[in-house]
Amino acid sequence: MTGILLLEQSLNSLQFGLMLFLLAAGLTLVFGIMDMINLAHGSLYMIGAYLMASLAQATGSFWVALPLALVATAIVGALLEISLLRRLYERDHLTQVLATFAVILIANEVVRLIWGNQSLMLNAPAGLTGPVTLPGGMQYASYRLAIIVVGAAVALCLYLLVTKTKMGMLVRAGASNREMAVAMGVNIRRLFTVVFALGAALCALAGAMLGPILAVQVGMGENILILAFVVIVIGGIGSIRGAFVGALLVGLVDTMGRALLPIAFAKMFPPQVASNLGPSLSSILIYVLMAAVLFFRPQGLFPARG
Amino acid sequence: MRLFWAAAAAALAFHVHAANELKIGYLSTLSGPAGAIGVEIRDGFNLALKMAGGKLGGLPTEVIFADDTLNPETGKQLAERLLKRDRVNLMTGVVFSNVMIAAWPTIQQSKVVYIAPNSTPTSITGAGCNQYFVSAAWPNEGHHEAAGHYAKSKGYKNVYLIAPNYPAGKDSTTGFKRGYGGTIAAEVYTKLNQLDYSAELAQLRAAKPAALYAFLPGGMGINFIKQFVAAGLSSEIPLLVPGFADDQDILRAVGEPMLGIFDTSHWAYDLDNDANRKFVAAFEKEYNRIPSLFAEQGYTTALLIDTAVRSAKGKIEDVPAFHKALMAAPARFKSPRGDWKFAHNGTPVQDYYVRVVAKDNQGRIVNKKIGTVVSGLSDFWAKDCTALK
């Protein structure tokens, strides 16, 4: 295993983990503060990516379209919360699962009706389409490096927001004890809407940044949504710090499975089997990890609830 | 609940089907990242149908489209619906081999002839051959075997192989290895419809092969090539692909970074024959874009059906006779790809060309033919087809 390979795979895992964190952060806040299982979170990610692709085409610029897409998705998220989702906070989890599952179906179809069946083109901004030479001589895709930078910056901002600002304090209060926060006079309804919109914006950021690497297609949210749930379970529901650590951990295991295991297996199995076994095994491992946390330490690695 | 069944029954009673028409079940992948291929084939098919006045073989033709969304189970269910509910008398359209293999038992059992405009799995054309399956495209290993020959002629010391982990992916590496005959640096399979190739590219970079042969069609190809270029590997490792992985659907998406990539194909848009010039001109006029090899496949499929049904005088239920008409058909019409014929297992025997991605004199990015790499290449697995000898 050469050093270059290890370095590149580590960067890949960091890139994936940070994007997963963006999704998990919003999800964990909603789950932690409003006690709501929101399966439609993946749909916000998809809508964010679609809006980004359309805006990028319309404005001709990636960087101009990005803030517009974030704001637009935040508005969509807020509208969704106000019109529908806030009625679910008081309901039981089964109802939340089914209602948000219905939202997934509706969202998929609406997107298909508006944008059609084919996947949309979203390209990396000019200037970031080529490689950058890292210290040491290795080349790495500059866009992926940009994702790491953006992801890390947003993580830092979120951390500062939650720990150093008044709103962040309200969020943490709400996450650790909602009834107490309400009793203390926090305008809980507005807080919820703001948290939800923030989560939607984070989803949009992940969708927009990943769009050039993946494909902007209907149903893109479902696959990554379930990983986001794994992350918040492992990290601790309601905890941003937990989401961060959980996301990096899941990113690491996933990349290890896609990259390192097949190489190891190639010595033992025929290529088709080895290529298949690696990713499957790491996925199984991720869910074993999730089940283990749920069983032994359900509050997660960094419990938010007091 | 009861009311629903009554209403449905009434609605269905109005579903009348004529005996003297061609009802074609067209099962294809028309959505998602891979959907662009299905759309290309369909557009080529529809063009030929339109040019024939909506009639193939002289019979009024109805085509029922179904989208399998690259899901084998959906494909199987849709095939069943087309065959049992809509009672189609001919089937075509499947793009991907995993869907083809899942749907095949249903098609075979219904005793309806299937004409492949794309996927031609070796498991169906080899030992499992029968008269219900005919391909107007190519044997699955054709392009890859030709590419192998080309790689051999370039004298590459070793070649790194990447393909998706599904039946056609396996066929691609098998075919390439047979044509190339040299050292394989590595054989890596990716997940079908995988979009992020960071792991594979890192491995590739570390392996430092003399050349890379990657079979990644549709959206997979778009993402792979973009990421391959972004990672700085396009300047280090020569990339060779089958025609599926760098034709118009991908060229439109990726563009200039692809200039200089070599590929093998059974057709090139600048082939020098009348039928091709007619096809290309008509396609560009109808759809306002340059046709890809997929479009040519769809077009030729429709022409093949037209010719065969005509010479069988519309009696397609008489499968042995229809099969014979199909086998004899290529000599009776002019296809854009030039002259070709069938091997006894129902797969085309034809020439394969080397193409390069370059700009034409209007500045558009196209695949230009540079030369012929193999003449009259036939399906290696035809040797196992004893049932049709």
Place this chain on the structure above:
Amino acid sequence: MSKVLKVAFPLGIVIVFPLVMHAMDQQFYISFATRILIYAMAAASLNLVLGYGGMVSFGHAAFFGAGAYIVGILAFEGVTSLWISWPMAIAVAALAALVIGAISLRTRGVYFIMITLAFAQMMYYVFVSLKAYGGDDGLSLSSRSTGLGVSLSNDFAWYYLVLVLLGIVLFLLHRLLHSRFGRVIEAIRENETRATAVGYPVYRYKLLCFVISGAIAGLAGALIANQTSYVGPALLHWVQSGTLMIMVILGGVGRFWGGPVGAGVLLALEELFSGSALLGSYSLHWQLPVGIILLAVVMFAPQGIAGAFAKKPQ
């Protein structure tokens, strides 16, 4: 309407349906109806554990898919007799339910939902990893199960066999729910603390309920493998679990006919909105009306469709 008529009329329709379809030359719908019957069984099994048992299992597809795969794998290896493969499907699904239930039932509330989901995803990836049995591409069965003397590829025979099996399952479920076991399970669902205080071994009852439900799902899985002559990992995916839950909620959680009614309604809606008659070509556009209806039911009629017709408040 008298109680006898309420049962006899739908029963009559269900029995006569294939003959009517045959007379109308619409044999395809016999196969479609069989599909509904199979999902009715799967949904009924989920209703047992979800509606009556109060356990929100988001991993039910694991048992459904496992049962299907057992039949598929055995058929691939040459064992096609249903006397072997179907009981094995039930046994394996029950075993999986035992293991998964034993662990999951130690957790509560939302953690229970998540852990059942985790286990189902685990099993999904296990089957994906089995490249020898198709992996992602799945496995085709060359024919339906053998062993009954009648060829099950005959649509009629297959329909009536499935109908009989569904009838047996529903009958057994009815007896179970009206027995002491059923009453204890409902008591546990109403108030678990009270049930424990009274002295019931709550965990064991819940686990038994879970296992029975898994076993029935396994049988339904064996049937679906035969129905489509194909098994693929998608049968175990969480979206499939969600679909089963939708059927139960549409039909009525905790209502006896909730499972079958929900399965019928959902599949009929799918058929109605994706058929070429309405839209010119087959498409997935059924997701929109189904999503809207589901949302409406969840928000406004949580008792489901069967619940809306029920006389007794429950």
